[in-house]
Amino acid sequence: MANFGKRVPENVSGDFFVDSTCIDCDACRQIAPTVFGEAAESSFVKAQPSSSTDRRQALRALLACPTGSIGCLGGDDVKAVMKDFPLVVEEPVYYCGYNSPKSYGGNSYFVRHPAGNWLIDSPKFVAPLVRQLETLGGIAHIFLTHRDDVADAERYAEHFQSRRIIHREELSSQPDAEVVLEGPGPWELAPGFVAIATPGHTKGHCVLLFQDRFLFTGDHLDWDRDQRQLSAFEDYCWYSWPRQAESMRRLADYRFEWVLPGHGQRVHLPADEMRKQIQRLAKAMKGE
Ligand code: SF4
Structure with missing residues (x-):
C-alpha cells in the first residue's frame, strides 16, 4: 500500500499520488497516460483524473503497479475495478x-x-x-x-x-x-x-x-x-x-x-x- 508520507514531490495535489517505492517500470504511464508522467527516476501524478474514464484508468494502474506505489485517498470501489x-x-x-x-x-x-x-x-x-x-x-x-x-x-x-x-x-x-x-x-x-x-x-x-x-x-x-x-x-x-x-x-x-x-x-x-x-x-x- 502506498505511503502518503513518502509521496514523490512531483505529484500534483489531489486524491492520487505515487510514493518513493516506485521502480519506474512504466506500467502506470501505459495504462493511464493522462494521469501519470515520468520524473527523473520515478513516475508521478502529472494531472489528477478529470473524468470517470481517467479515474478508472488510474485505478487500474493502481492495481497493476508491481510495488503498490500508487495511492488513492478517494473512497473508490477498487474491488469493482479488479473485474477489469x-x-x-x-x-x-x-x-x-x-x-x-x-x-x-x-x-x-x-x-x-x-x-x-x-x-x-x-x-x-x-x-x-x-x-x-x-x-x-x-x-x-x-x-x-x-x-x-x-x-x-x-x-x-x-x-x-x-x-x-x-x-x-x-x-x-x-x-x-x-x-x-x-x-x-x-x-x-x-x-x-x-x-x-x-x-x-x-x-x-x-x-x-x-x-x-x-x-x-x-x-x-x-x-x-x-x-x-x-x-x-x-x-x-x-x-x-x-x-x-x-x-x-x-x-x-x-x-x-x-x-x-x-x-x-x-x-x-x-x-x-x-x-x-x-x-x-x-x-x-x-x-x-
Ligand atoms: S506502475 Fe508503479 S512502479 Fe511502475 S512506474 Fe508506475 S508507480 Fe512506478
Missing part, C-alpha cells in the same frame, strides 16, 4: 495487469482460445486475477519468453495444470517446465501459435507469434512513444547486441500487426508499416 482484468487489447488477446516485481513490472498477456487458453509471461499470482482467469476457462499453456519474466509461472502452472514452454537456454529460471524448446526453431506449438528464437537480450529469448497478427515480444523490442518508432534496449541487453540485431533482421520475415512487449509500450500498426519499422530498427542496431 484481464483487460481486452483486441479479442481474443488480453493484458493481465497485476505486474510482478519479480519481473521488474513486466507486462503479461492472456489469449482466449477454443483449444486451450494461453498465458504469455506471468503476472503476480493474486486471487482476483486467478478467479477471473478461472471464469475465462483457465490456462492450458504458459509461454515464457525468457528467464527475467517468469515471475509466478510455477504457481499458475500448478493451479491450472498448465504446460510451461521455455527455451533450453532459459531453463534454469523454470527447471520443471513441461515443454523445452531446443535449437534455433521456429516451432509451431499449436495451430496459429509459432515460437521464434530471438537470441540477444538473453541467449534463449523467444517471441510468440499468434495468428500472424499478434507478436508477444518479451524484452526483444517495444514501441518508443516519444520517437514514435520501434525500439530495443541496448543498455538492458544481457547476452549479445549483435545477435539481437540479427534476430531483429530475421523477424522481418514474419507478418504481424501488434507488438506486445514485456517491458514498454505496445503498438498496433499495419503489417507493411510494421515490417518497415523492423527493417529500420535492425539496420540501426547494426549501425548501418
